Amino acid sequence: MIDVAEKIFIRVAEQIIHQSTTVREIFKSSLFPAVIDGDEYELLTPMGLLEGVKDLGIDDLSELEV
Secondary structure: HHHHHHHHHHHHHHHHOOOOOHHHHHHHHHHHEEEEEOEEEEEOOOOHHHHHHHHOOOOOOOOOOO
């Protein structure tokens, strides 16, 4: 599974570079704040990750990749 995820993240990185955008810009609508052990984080929902990947134009993922 790590190999599958790595290939997807490489595709995401290539698309972000190609489109001259940022990770934050792609996923901003799906980020939400959370406090864990007193520290603040921004989290991303699983569906938000998939939506951002599709927004990048990567819409040919197999069922296994999803």
